[in-house]
Amino acid sequence: xxxxxxxxxxxxxxxxxxxxxxxxxxxALEDAAxxxxxxxxxxxxxxxxxxxxxxGYTMSVATTSCGELxxxxxxxxxxxxxxxxxxxxxxxxxxxxxxxxxxxxxAQAGFPGFQPDACLINRYAPGARLTLHQDRNERDFGxxxxxxxxxLPATFLFGGIKRTDPTLKLRLAHxxxxxxxxxxxxxxxxxxxxxxxTHPVTGAYRINLTFRKAR
Ligand code: MD6
Ligand code: FE
Numbered sequence: 001x002x003x004x005x006x007x008x009x010x011x012x013x014x015x016x017x018x019x020x021x022x023x024x025x026x027x028a029l030e031d032a033a034x035x036x037x038x039x040x041x042x043x044x045x046x047x048x049x050x051x052x053x054x055x056g057y058t059m060s061v062a063t064t065s066c067g068e069l070x071x072x073x074x075x076x077x078x079x080x081x082x083x084x085x086x087x088x089x090x091x092x093x094x095x096x097x098x099x100x101x102x103x104x105x106x107a108q109a110g111f112p113g114f115q116p117d118a119c120l121i122n123r124y125a126p127g128a129r130l131t132l133h134q135d136r137n138e139r140d141f142g143x144x145x146x147x148x149x150x151x152l153p154a155t156f157l158f159g160g161i162k163r164t165d166p167t168l169k170l171r172l173a174h175x176x177x178x179x180x181x182x183x184x185x186x187x188x189x190x191x192x193x194x195x196x197x198t199h200p201v202t203g204a205y206r207i208n209l210t211f212r213k214a215r
Contacts, residue, residue, distance in 0.1 A: 014108055017168065018158065020144075020184030022109035028148045029175030031101055032201065036150060038095045039121055039207055042066045045092045046084045048123050054078065060128040067094040069118040069214045071137065078137050080118060080214040094119055101177075102146040102211035109179035111144040116211035124154065124206040130191040132163055135212070143213035144181025150174055150209070151202030152194060159188035174199065 015023045028035060048062035051073040065071055069080040070091040083090055098119055106114035122130070135145055149172040156178070159167040165188065172178065180187070194206055 016109075017170065018180075018184055018187070020182035021158065021178070021180040021187070023170065024105055024108055024177040024179065025173075026175045027105055027108070027177040028101060028150070031097060032150055032175050034097055035101070035148070035209070036201060036207065038097060039150075039209075042092045042095075042121065046070070046087060046089075048121075049086055060124075061130055062123040062125075062128075064121050065119060066092045066098070066121065067116065067118040071118065071120045071212075071214075080137060098209065098211070101148065105146045105148075105177045105179055106144055106181075109144070109181075111179065111181050114144060114146065114211075114213065116146070116213055118212045118214040120210045120212070122208045122210070124152070124191070124194045124208070125204060126152075126194050126196040129193040132157060132159060132167075132188045132190040134186050134188055135210075136186060137214070138212050139215045140213055141185045142181075144179050144185065146211040147178040147180075148209040148211075149176045149178075150207040151199045152197050152204070152206040154194055154206050154208075155192040157188075157190045157192065159190075161187060163188050174201065 043064055046064045048064050050058050050062050052058050053073055054077045072081050102116045103114050153173040156170040156172045157167040159165045
């Protein structure tokens with residue numbers, strides 16, 4: 001059933017599910033293998049780690065970054081930094097494929113001219129989740145965010161401008177891309193605990209890439 005629904009959605013092209021928020025089903029499917037190989041290379045230079053939130057919680061999601069800036073969290077807060085605090089080295093460069101995919105997806109969703117300078121890479125094992133949050137560490141809320149899902153499927157929560165607003169649930173599967181910006185840019189969102197499963201390409205993981213213009 002879901003397969004037919006997904007196929008119809010793909011045939012229909014971009015699905016705008018809220019003002020400024022668009023789902024591009026399967027947009028990254030053809031590039032998935034190359035994207036994952038690049039993630040492995042990035043993680044070899046800037047290892048995945050479980051960051052600590054300013055509130056003192058260790059995140060269930062493991063994280064690394066590529067691009068001019070990387071997203072980091074510690075007791076002092078969330079911020080973007082040019083160097084990986086674990087290695088002291090600049091974050092690995094953003095692969096051309098990442099940049100091209102993010103720009104193309106943004107343009108498809110109505111945000112031409114997107115120039116990402118940071119890509120946050122999140123790895124979810126079963127049970128890992130992301131509590132409701134806003135993405136507000138970027139300097140320019142005029143730029144959208146492009147999110148690429150790979151591997152195990154997840155339930156994405158999409159809320160409102162207030163944390164307590166009702167949430168929409170969206171199933172994100174291998175190759176799906178979500179773009180949001182404009183009126184959606186500061187909406188709360190999160191990911192429910194990942195269900196157990198085995199994906200033919202990523203095994204027991206979901207990988208999410210979020211492209212941002214951080215400065
Ligand atoms: C994730 N994504 O899907 C987490 N943020 O694993 C995000 O937090 C996110 O997907 C802003 C825009 C799109 C996203
Ligand atoms: Fe986010």
